Amino acid sequence: MTTSLPVVAVTMGDGAGVGPEVTVAALLDPGTRARCRPVVVGDAGRLREAARTLGADCVIRTVDGVRGAGHEPAEIDVIDVIDLGLLPAGLPWGEVSPVAGDAAYHYVRVAAGLALSGEADALCTAPLNKAALHAGGHPYPGHTELLAELAGVDEVSLMLSTPKVKVIHVTAHVGLLDAVRRIEPGLVERTVRRGHEAMVRAGTAHPVLGVCGINPHAGENGLFGNGEEDEKIRPALDAVRADGIDARGPLPADAAFYLASRGDLDLVVAMYHDQGHGPVKVLGIETGVNLTVGLPVIRTSVDHGTAFDIAGTGTADPRSMIEALRQAARMSGAAATG
Known part of the structure; x- marks a missing residue:
């Protein structure tokens, strides 16, 4: 044997x-x-x-x-x-x-x-x-x-991995309105940290993470939404960056996945289910893998x-x-x- x-x-x-x-x-x-x-x-x-x-x-x-x-x-x-x-x-x-x-x-x-x-x-x-x-x-x-x-x-994260792009979700199997309500700095921070740890464990010593915004164009300086990026995401990014994690954003989701597909980002942090799942299904469902992180x-x-x-x-x-x-x-x- x-x-x-x-x-x-x-x-x-x-x-x-x-x-x-x-x-x-x-x-x-x-x-x-x-x-x-x-x-x-x-x-x-x-x-x-x-x-x-x-x-x-x-x-x-x-x-x-x-x-x-x-x-x-x-x-x-x-x-x-x-x-x-x-x-x-x-x-x-x-x-x-x-x-x-x-x-x-x-x-x-x-x-x-x-x-x-x-x-x-x-x-x-x-x-x-x-x-x-x-x-x-x-x-x-x-x-x-x-x-x-x-x-x-108590808390885990859903992560999708394909040869072209990898994504971890802050929220997953909840409705969109519920997802926006659930997103808060602590949850975003914990998700980014779990994603960083998973990438290091998988062999990427210094991963670069791209963190999506919630609104179109990541709010575009207050033009879209009600300041959710400043309220819910930026404090989390400040906290993880202070510990040396290379987390960039908040980024417009379309830009984040474009950057990931050309190799500039090792992992995308999506705020809700379809924000992360849609691009992954297009870019590599045949060899895509779902992981539970945490x-x-x-x-x-x-x-x-x-x-x-x-x-x-x-x-x-x-x-x-x-x-x-x-x-x-x-x-x-x-x-x-x-």
């Missing part, structure tokens, strides 16, 4: 979506096995259905836990799964299901437990469907908030949803899942290759 590689606990996401398919495809990728020992938390039966859909000649092997999993990279046709057995056979693809939503919650709960206990070095998650999650009795806005509760952490464990995820419109067709693109696994392995600090 290859023990030098990091163990990554992988959730298969909502069983009615593309999660099982991208999970199987990503775990059969040779690069994945060269970087980590993946162990899926999910349903073995659904993974076998996904493998048949993909035409993949592989073995879905059930294991009792992390201790019983892991193998040489050459054993690429074997996928180890801690089988929770929560899904009925023949669950329809592409439909919101309370059963699938409840099961997806438990995949995350068990996998997070493995990471929090130290049995796994990192956590990598396939996509949830929020409507199914809620229908299944778990009213979380998404993975970020669920994992924060499981880890006993947890006591490493967590990465795909940068796409459950794609019910193509679930069960075998056409889902696994590149984001492959990249999420790569980053989980690299960030764990134990991977043999980067």
